[in-house]
Every structure is written in C-alpha cells, then in structure tokens.
Amino acid sequence: MPQPRKRATIREVAKATGLSPAAVSYALRGLQVSEETIERVRRAAAELGYEADPIARALASGRTGMIGLLCGSLEDLWQQSLAVGVARALKDNDRYALILDAAGDPARESALARQLRDQRVDALIVQPVDPAASLWAELCQSLPVVSIGDSLAGARTAGEVVFDNRTGVTLALEHLRRRGHRRLAVLTSTRASTPDRPADVHVLAEAGRLELDIDVITAPQSPAAATEVARRVLDAGHRAFFCFADSIAYGVYAASAERGLRIPSDVSVMGYDDHPMSGLLTPGLTSVDWDIDGIVRAAVRMVVAAVDGTARRRRIVQAPELRERGSVG
Amino acid sequence: MPQPRKRATIREVAKATGLSPAAVSYALRGLQVSEETIERVRRAAAELGYEADPIARALASGRTGMIGLLCGSLEDLWQQSLAVGVARALKDNDRYALILDAAGDPARESALARQLRDQRVDALIVQPVDPAASLWAELCQSLPVVSIGDSLAGARTAGEVVFDNRTGVTLALEHLRRRGHRRLAVLTSTRASTPDRPADVHVLAEAGRLELDIDVITAPQSPAAATEVARRVLDAGHRAFFCFADSIAYGVYAASAERGLRIPSDVSVMGYDDHPMSGLLTPGLTSVDWDIDGIVRAAVRMVVAAVDGTARRRRIVQAPELRERGSVG
Missing domain, CATH: 3.40.50.2300 (Response regulator)
Structure with a gap:
C-alpha cells in the first residue's frame, strides 16, 4: 500500500504568508480578502504542497468533496461491505464519503437525506429503505442522487444501479x-x-x-x-x-x-x-x-460523472448469479 | 421494532405560516427574522409535530445533532461493527453519526478530522490511526473529542476508552x-x-x-x-x-x-x-x-455528556478476555 505523503498544514501556509489560519482558509476559498492576498496565499500553498490536499482543492472549487452515502441498514453485513467499498472507491477519486445509517426507518432516511443536502455534500448515493418516498423527486432537483437497489419513484436521478x-x-x-x-x-x-x-x-x-x-x-x-x-x-x-x-x-x-x-x-x-x-x-x-465490486464501480462512476458534469449511462440493471456452496440439502 | 412516526415536514410548516421553507428554517434557528415570526413558526411547528424532529430541535439549539465518527480503517469487520454500534447508540440519544474512514492513513485522518469540525459536528469520536498526531491537541480546543483504543497525545479529550x-x-x-x-x-x-x-x-x-x-x-x-x-x-x-x-x-x-x-x-x-x-x-x-457493547456504551455516554455539558468520568480502560474456541491446536 502507498505510504501517505506528508502534507503542509494550513498553519504552515499561515506562517509563510504572515496571515492567520482563518485568513488563509478564506483566501483559499476566494472569500473576504483581496485578490492580491488570494494570489499570495495560493502561491505559498502551492510551494508548500498544500494544494495537493483534496479538501483544499474542493474548497477552492466551491465543492466540499464530500459525497453522502445513505445506507438502508448498516446492521446488514453486506451493506457494511458495500459502504466500505463505495468509500474506498470515492477515495480513489479524491472524494470523501460521509456514511449514514437510516436504520431501516423511512422517516429517518428522509431526515438524513435532507440533513446531508444542508451539509452541502456534492452528491448523494442512497440504498433506499423507501424508494417510493416523495422526498426523492424534490431532492434530485438540488443534488445529484445515485440510487442502488431500487429506482426512486418519480425522481430524476443522476444514475441508478438496480438489482434484478x-x-x-x-x-x-x-x-x-x-x-x-x-x-x-x-x-x-x-x-x-x-x-x-x-x-x-x-x-x-x-x-x-x-x-x-x-x-x-x-x-x-x-x-x-x-x-x-x-x-x-x-x-x-x-x-x-x-x-x-x-x-x-x-x-x-x-x-x-x-x-x-x-x-x-x-x-x-x-x-x-x-x-x-x-x-x-x-x-x-x-x-x-450481486457482484458487489461491479455495483461499487458503477455507482461511483455515476456519482463522480454527475458532480463533474460529464454525461454517462444512467441506469444499470445488476444481474444475479447463484453461488452454490452446500448449505441446501 | 418500533414503527416510524410520521413527521411534519418543513414545507408543511411553511404552508401553515405562509412563509418560505427557507424562512421557516431560519426562524427555527432564531436567525434573520423578527421575534414575532420566530414565535409564530415555533408555534406552528409544535402544532404540526415538527418539533419532534431531532434535526429541527438541534437546529433550534444551535447544534447540528451530528457526531463525527472517524474510524481508523473500515476494511476491518470489527471496526465496522463498532461504527454501526456507535451509530445505533447515538440514534437512541437522538443524535446522528457521520461515519468516515481514515483508511489507515494518518494524513487522511487529519484531513477528515478537520473537515468534520468545519462541517460543524457537535463532537467527534475517533479510533485513531496516529494517536501521536499534533492535530489532536488543536482539535480538542474547538470540539469535544472522545477517543477509542489509544489515548491522544497531549490532547484534552472529553473522554477516552483505552484498550489494555x-x-x-x-x-x-x-x-x-x-x-x-x-x-x-x-x-x-x-x-x-x-x-x-x-x-x-x-x-x-x-x-x-x-x-x-x-x-x-x-x-x-x-x-x-x-x-x-x-x-x-x-x-x-x-x-x-x-x-x-x-x-x-x-x-x-x-x-x-x-x-x-x-x-x-x-x-x-x-x-x-x-x-x-x-x-x-x-x-x-x-x-x-474487548466487550464491544461496553465500548460503545462508554464512548457514547462520554460524547453525549460532553455535548450536553454534564461532567462524567473521563477515562475507561477496557479489559480483554480470552475466548477459547478451538482454533489453536
């Protein structure tokens, strides 16, 4: 496995520019400071390697780099595997997964989906408890949503990986x-x-x-x-x-x-x-x-394409295979 | 298992008050609108049952209700169990867990911890990859942090569940x-x-x-x-x-x-x-x-007490027991 790189911290950029860490943070996001300061901070950040940090890049681009991953029920070990797989694949795309557990409760699912939108995630991947909820259509208007498992009723999703x-x-x-x-x-x-x-x-x-x-x-x-x-x-x-x-x-x-x-x-x-x-x-x-690796790849490809604004295939129907191992006599 | 209650949405509160959903949201948080409007919205929300929503309550209290849960590596099935257990126990306390995976990478761990703070989580539970990182001391100054596994070097944590x-x-x-x-x-x-x-x-x-x-x-x-x-x-x-x-x-x-x-x-x-x-x-x-249920209970008790500002025991040393099952010949 690759060893982590040592990244410069915001404090080091602050030290190099003589600014406060807060001012550096604002400058990297293009906020509240002069163009000259923004330029100076970006130069220092680049020299120190701070730009390599995906969060800094995400901030500079107006995106958080965070993708919400709303799971139907994490009590299920397979959904745990799916969540970890999606999080790792997002990491390979310089994104971060915020994993949430709807705990099998449709009301909780709706509340968490709204909360994630308010937390400014760039997109949402959901394995819905209640694919027929009216919330989905509304949510898809403000956020790219990719669903895994079932289609979201009446919603214009950015993509779906539907199980046959x-x-x-x-x-x-x-x-x-x-x-x-x-x-x-x-x-x-x-x-x-x-x-x-x-x-x-x-x-x-x-x-x-x-x-x-x-x-x-x-x-x-x-x-x-x-x-x-x-x-x-x-x-x-x-x-x-x-x-x-x-x-x-x-x-x-x-x-x-x-x-x-x-x-x-x-x-x-x-x-x-x-x-x-x-x-x-x-x-x-x-x-x-259900080919968990295939599901992970497809869902992450769809969500990254949606955030980046590049068009891709919107619907994949996942075909199952029987794995016979001896537990049926 | 309990059936979910039907909760009023912010849209229904908006309809009842003749305000926009955004204005209702501001009013519930006590922001940008008159005292009279705040009062009117809170009354309508209470009548419609919207106050029962922990997120609305959290917003009204100036808290997000979100607790960051930063895991060392979710490839590990036990850490998956721990994360799910903590999320469920937080749910029983009307909190939401945002689960993140540091993927065994200290640099990623630091970046995610900072990101969670910037996302305004009310507190952080971490199973550290790098308990010696200098970040922890800084982070504990702005956020209650509970660590699981190892102590955080030089940091004033809100609590720790340390493995013996x-x-x-x-x-x-x-x-x-x-x-x-x-x-x-x-x-x-x-x-x-x-x-x-x-x-x-x-x-x-x-x-x-x-x-x-x-x-x-x-x-x-x-x-x-x-x-x-x-x-x-x-x-x-x-x-x-x-x-x-x-x-x-x-x-x-x-x-x-x-x-x-x-x-x-x-x-x-x-x-x-x-x-x-x-x-x-x-x-x-x-x-x-390691008595995973005991770890979950202790960590959640500590983090909830820290957010609520009630003093509790700060350090628990978790004792192990050997479970002999036959795999050692």
Whole structure:
C-alpha cells in the first residue's frame, strides 16, 4: 500500500504568508480578502504542497468533496461491505464519503437525506429503505442522487444501479425446489412500513408459480438479532430457509448449531447477496451473488460523472448469479 | 421494532405560516427574522409535530445533532461493527453519526478530522490511526473529542476508552505458548508510518519475555486482502498465527483451506477483538474479546455528556478476555 505523503498544514501556509489560519482558509476559498492576498496565499500553498490536499482543492472549487452515502441498514453485513467499498472507491477519486445509517426507518432516511443536502455534500448515493418516498423527486432537483437497489419513484436521478430481484428470487426459489423443498420460511428485513418493496412482491408471485408453501417472516439483519428469530422459526418446525440477506442466514446457522441441527442434512439455508464471509462457513452458504465490486464501480462512476458534469449511462440493471456452496440439502 | 412516526415536514410548516421553507428554517434557528415570526413558526411547528424532529430541535439549539465518527480503517469487520454500534447508540440519544474512514492513513485522518469540525459536528469520536498526531491537541480546543483504543497525545479529550493492549497481547501469546508454539507469525495492520502503536510495542516485549520467535508481518484488514498475505506466510512455513484483528484471521482460514491445511491440526490461529462471526466458523476462532457493547456504551455516554455539558468520568480502560474456541491446536 502507498505510504501517505506528508502534507503542509494550513498553519504552515499561515506562517509563510504572515496571515492567520482563518485568513488563509478564506483566501483559499476566494472569500473576504483581496485578490492580491488570494494570489499570495495560493502561491505559498502551492510551494508548500498544500494544494495537493483534496479538501483544499474542493474548497477552492466551491465543492466540499464530500459525497453522502445513505445506507438502508448498516446492521446488514453486506451493506457494511458495500459502504466500505463505495468509500474506498470515492477515495480513489479524491472524494470523501460521509456514511449514514437510516436504520431501516423511512422517516429517518428522509431526515438524513435532507440533513446531508444542508451539509452541502456534492452528491448523494442512497440504498433506499423507501424508494417510493416523495422526498426523492424534490431532492434530485438540488443534488445529484445515485440510487442502488431500487429506482426512486418519480425522481430524476443522476444514475441508478438496480438489482434484478425478479431473477434473484427465481434463482433462489428454483434451487430450493429442485432439492425437493416445498415448504419454506422466507426471512426478510422488510417491515410493514414499506410493504411493497419489489423483492418481496416477487417472492410471493414466484412461490405461487412454483407451488411453494411459504411463510414470510420479518427478521432483523444483524446476525445476533436474526438468531433469535431463527430459533423461533426452527422451533415452529421449519427446516428450509430463504433469507433475504446473508446476515440473516448467519443467524440460521447459529440457531441451528444451538439446537443441534446440522446444515445441510437437517436444515437447508439459502442466502441473498453473497457476503465475503459466506464462503468461509462450514458448509459454505449457498447465496445469490450481486457482484458487489461491479455495483461499487458503477455507482461511483455515476456519482463522480454527475458532480463533474460529464454525461454517462444512467441506469444499470445488476444481474444475479447463484453461488452454490452446500448449505441446501 | 418500533414503527416510524410520521413527521411534519418543513414545507408543511411553511404552508401553515405562509412563509418560505427557507424562512421557516431560519426562524427555527432564531436567525434573520423578527421575534414575532420566530414565535409564530415555533408555534406552528409544535402544532404540526415538527418539533419532534431531532434535526429541527438541534437546529433550534444551535447544534447540528451530528457526531463525527472517524474510524481508523473500515476494511476491518470489527471496526465496522463498532461504527454501526456507535451509530445505533447515538440514534437512541437522538443524535446522528457521520461515519468516515481514515483508511489507515494518518494524513487522511487529519484531513477528515478537520473537515468534520468545519462541517460543524457537535463532537467527534475517533479510533485513531496516529494517536501521536499534533492535530489532536488543536482539535480538542474547538470540539469535544472522545477517543477509542489509544489515548491522544497531549490532547484534552472529553473522554477516552483505552484498550489494555498489554493484557490482551499477553493473553494471546501465553495461550499460544501453553499449546506448545514457539515460532509465530504475527499479522498486524500497522504500517511503517505509525511504528510506535502501543499494541505492537507490547508484542515485541512479550515475545521476548516468553522466549517466542516471532515474525511481525503487515497485513491488510479485509479478509480477501489478508488471504493473499496468509498464503505467502503459510508457504514460507509458518503454522501458528497471532492476528491483530479477527478480519485478518479470516484470511488465514481462507488460505489454509486453499492449501488443504486443517485448523487446528495443521495450522493454529488466534484472533484479536472477537467479531460476531468468529464463533460461527468451524472451528470457532479463539480470540481476545474487548466487550464491544461496553465500548460503545462508554464512548457514547462520554460524547453525549460532553455535548450536553454534564461532567462524567473521563477515562475507561477496557479489559480483554480470552475466548477459547478451538482454533489453536
């Protein structure tokens, strides 16, 4: 990994110019001081290497360099991976990610989106809890917004990376059916407050088409909290699970171990999103892979293009692949 | 989980008062409008339930309600858990966390800390990459700062939750020694740019005391990247590992599986920090547990007390416990 460069501080520029740090800061942003002072400060900053600082550059350009990254729920390990991946990719583009957690709450999501706009982020990347919220159309008028997962209703986004959940759900349910399962527990983090999320609509339709008997059960996305739900569902007699997040499937692993049930001989588990840890479990978790690296690249390319004002492709539909690893008996 | 309340928007308050949304926003912050208007807006906001919004309250109080959370490296899964835990605990205190990733780079850490201050966060929680940076003393003069992990040199922090790394390292090395290991690979994310991190100083001293032959090797904290390093170290003949993060130990699991080596009969692995996934592996990863929930509670209590101006205990030393699970043969 590259070693960090030593950068000049604003104090060193202040010392070199005989100005206060505050005056240097203003000068770098072209504010409140004379043209001559601005010129003098910029020259000193360049000599000392202060201009290499992306924040200074961002200030000079009238941008903050900050991109808001509003996550649906960071309890989910895959969303954590996505957030970290996006932040790293933004860093490679000299941007900074401000990561926020909507905690699965649509009202919180709206409040945080507004707050980020007021904090003057240059753009927003959102994995929406409530893609149908009326806020999005309003927000897109003042800020480039890129959405990941679902489209934002009626909003003119700068780009979107949409999951083909229909195919993902079909892959998962057909795999379970092929292995002889007819009765499934479907564990999803979706709450009553956002009942019409596309993935959940598909699962009902597909279960009908495939003549599967499903119980749809709400489960939290953190493995520890999902374990509690999985215990109850196992005790109710379910032995085949389709989990709408690998994080939830980890809860099924933990609860099965507690109950002395073996995967895949006693219990079958299918995940959704293919978190990096899923291949390390014994047996590995069979899951639906969305190519997290591809999502990260596409979303960051779109948001950077939107901030820079260069036109790019606006919509990518992410196709899933089944990763079979042995957790479905 | 509680269902979200429907909150009135600033637009609804604007409609009710006949003012523009901008004027309402100013009025709620007590700015630029007459006392009479401020009173009228506050009354309308209260009637419509807008005051229940923590952001509106924060604005009215002259605070943003935002707490910066500057993480050393979010590639590390445990730091991801810590960040999510802190964000959730702040939420329970009606605060919002802005999560940033210093990506292990001291220069980036400084730039982001300054940027957060300029974004007017009410306080900062930091897990420092470079606890000796001169910036911290300066920053603490303008902002309450709580540090997690190591003390900030010469800085008047609002609080600190410091790990007793000396005991943690001793627990780990003594456990490996008791099992008969004399030659160890120590995988650490510490880079040459921050050579004097206390945990690394201890490991050298303790290895000397216990007459262990150690190779200290830098490894990235993401499991995928750590796997590459682990392959090399296995190929060089090492069979016992002390990893300074469970995330790195996951890389040793992956590389061992690739090489057809079994844990713990062929390879012994010890982690550090006890990530929630460590107990789900086969065999479970033996690790050093820092009580992440206790750290989260303490740090959030300190930062909220500092913002609210109520005095509290300023320093907590976090004691580790060994979690033995079977990965050390």
